Amino acid sequence: MSNAAVDELLMRLGPDKVKVGGEIPLRNWSDASGLEPASPLALVLPRTTEDVSAALAICHAHGQAVVTQGGLTGLAGGAHPGEGEVALSLERMVGVEELDRSSSTLTALAGTPLHLVQQAADDAGLMCGIDLGARGSCTIGGNVATNAGGNQVLRYGMARKNVLGLEAVLADGTVVRSLNKMMKNNAGYDWTQLFIGSEGTLGVVTRVVVALHPKPVGVQTAVLAVSSTSDAIAVLRGLERSLPAGLLVFEAMWREMYEIATTSIGVAAPIEQGHDLYLLVEAPGGAAAFEAALAGLYEDGLVLDAVIAKSQAERDGFWALRESVYEYDRHFSKGVGFDISIPLDRLSEAIDALRRDLPAAFRGVVWVAFGHIADSNIHLQIMPPDLTDFVRKAVEQLVYDHTKRLGGSVSAEHGIGRIKRSYLGMTRSAPELALMASVKRALDPKDILNPGRIL
Structure with missing residues (x-):
């Protein structure tokens, strides 16, 4: 059927840049949310920021809803197309445009996969502080839009802490640019921070300036x-x-995950099963200091057993334990994944509550806890034997009720998207939600950018 916005997009940008009907690849029909x-x-x-600007100006004029797509690795449904939405994919806007060794910064187009950003930094003798399991397919623009976390947040912070400058396109096609390289x-207002973590609801990020770091030396793994969460x-x-x-x-892996990794998944066990919690630890600085620190904790009774990697192969084997969750689809029924934050002084209570309540509520459930x-x-990752929509909602309610009770967050690093929207009020107060809505109205008065995500 004819659509005025689509007709104008085709006329302005041409069939190479606008696909309709059967020309739309299946990969753009969904993200990783399920x-x-x-x-x-x-x-x-x-292919360019100007193309993005033209497309959004047309959609704004027609009140046409747009969903922005990056690497499509998000788990919250933020990039999943809704009914009647135009998908705007940045997959062609790829490339590291500048690496400034003096400033230790890198400037890249938003569609650049994270691993290419990491490789460019590595080639220059530096490193990118943003790292996550989807590095091979997620994009730097998507990392910024969701304020991605990952394995190295402890040292380098979330994506927000690694971004110095941005270029973005507003809902009406206006281009705003602050490709700042200075610490x-x-x-005035740092508007770039507003766009980091906004999940495409306030504008489309098209360029990113990333702060780089010196490579850590002598990394030990x-x-x-340990016997308990409090000891960890x-x-x-x-x-x-x-x-x-x-x-x-x-990184932490509670016993349920470690047992599955070393049995069902088949990862070699560096330490025998039976302990409550297993930690994957990495630190720069050489073997002597690392071994001395672990020895002190062992003597204090906090560490019950420890194995230090003596080769890259052993290090890879240790990481295979942590990443074994990516193999669950081959071994278990479909599950529900959660990404939550719990205050550390309540974390033991959270694990105890889940161990008590999940098996009682869902007979035969398989579940694991792990994280940063x-x-x-x-x-x-919670896998009931029969995952109906009713069961999914019941699992979500149980987990988020505990999260709220313990003063936690329903989203630690994956965003809200469409899937967690109804639970956002468990973490954010009414005045906070009203403030978010005011910002959204100011920047996107027609609500065309990722409508129904977050708010």
Whole structure:
């Protein structure tokens, strides 16, 4: 059927940049959230910021809803097309445009996959502080739009802390640009921070200036066994005090995950099963200081067992434990994933409550907990034997009720999107939600940008 906005998009940008009907690839029908695939009304494939500006100006004039797509790796449904939405994919806007060694910055187009940003930094003898499991397919623009976290937040912070400048296109096609490379730039409102984590609801990010870091030297890796969640936190604080160069990674795998990884998934077990919690720890600075720090914690009774990687192959094996969750689709029924934050002084209580309530509420459930606990973030994968819509809602309610009760957040690093929208009020107050709505109205008065996401 004819649509005035699509007709104008085709006329202005041409069939190479605007696809309709059967020309729209299936990959653009969904993201990684698991929602039912749906064909967008049209797919716009801009090559430049000017193309994005033209497309949004047309859609704004017609009141046409637009969903922005990056690497489509999001788990909250933010990039999943809604009914009657035009998909705007930045997959052609790829490339590292500048690497400034003096400023230790990198400027890239928003559609550039994260691993290419990382490789460019590495080639220059530097590193990108943003790192996550989807690095091979997620994009730097998507990382910014969702304020991505990942494995190294403890040392380098969320995406927000690694971004110095942005270029973005507003709902009406206006281009705003602050490709700042300076650490200090306190000239008025820092509008770029508003766009980081906005999930495409306030504008479309088209360029990113990333701050780079020196490469850590002499990185050591170990798997530790501890007897409780509270002991794991004590180990964290002990390592922070004793390691001269600090920590790089502090990942937790509770016993349910470790047992599945070393049985069903088949990952080699560096430490025997039976402990309550296993930690994957990495730190720069050389072997002697690392071994001394672990020995001190062992003597204090906080670490029950420890294995230090002596080769890259052993290090890869340790990481295979943490990443074993990516193999669950091959071994278990479909599950519900959670990305929550819990205050560390309530984390033991959270794990105890889940261990008590999940099996009682869902007979035969398989579930695991793991995450980056140094930054309060834990992930859950919960797999009931029969995952109906009713069961999914019941699982979500149970997890988020505990999250709210413990003063946590329903989203630590994956955003809100469409899937968590109804639970946002459990983490944010009514005045906060009203403020968000005011900002949205000011920047997108026709509500065409990712409508129904977040708010």
